[in-house]
Amino acid sequence: MELTRSGSAGAPKGFMAVIFRGAEGEGAGVVTQASGGILMRFFSDTSGGGDRMRVLPSLPQPEQTRDHARTGAGVAADLDLIARAFGLNVAQIAEVCGGVTRPTVYAWRDGSAPRPAKLTRIHKLRRAALDWERSGFGVPGTAMTAPIIHEKNLFDLLRADPLDLAAIQFAGGRLAMERELATKRTFADPFR
Structure with a gap:
């Protein structure tokens, strides 16, 4: 039909x-x-x-309530993941989370709930960190400040508002390729 x-x-x-x-x-x-x-x-x-119409029930709406205990533990785990994936210290975490202070980051790790806009940003950074780890890019180290895309480095991409997850993933791919090309390889002589 x-x-x-x-x-x-x-x-x-x-x-x-x-x-x-x-x-x-x-x-x-x-x-x-x-x-x-x-x-x-x-x-x-x-x-x-018209008398024989069927109405199927609506899809369930996601729950809008917040479990503050879970939010605190979840934020701390998210911040740890972001720090581990990108090799960031507390001051850098504060900067990529939207220019907050280090005491604010420590408060979030201790269970304080971030404001909704900051929580959304943390979740997007978490998504970027998960994608980064799943791709096997490793900790960027000194490459964090090397220009990658249009004279922007990875740290610039992590601080950008709005966060561009595709650009961060592209940067990881480019860094991995550069690391691979810089690796010296020796080939065994197959005729020996």
Whole structure:
């Protein structure tokens, strides 16, 4: 069955409803957020009668409440991961987390919850650190301050706002390639 868009319908504020019709008159409708990212409801009328529509339940919404004890432990683990992956000290961690102070970083490690914007930044840095470790790039060491992309170094990329995860991953690939090319290799003579 091939469906074509036949129109749109009213939906709650911030949502969009689209009606589709098939060749035989059957219809389907989708109600989504305007971003198109979350499917809220799907209903179908295969008989052509409006009295036989099915409404499937909405997808569950993620829980919005915060467990402050878990947040503190999670932030400390995230900061440790970021420091380990990129070889950063506390002052550098403070700088890449959005220009906070070292005492703030120590407070986060002791269980204090960061503000939402800083928490979001820490989670993005965590994502970058996980990608870095999974790619096997290793600790950058002195390469942290070497120009990599348009005269920017890895530390500049980690401090950038917004954080560009693809650029950080690209920088890791470039550093790994440079490290590989700098390694001296000797080849065994296969004819001996």
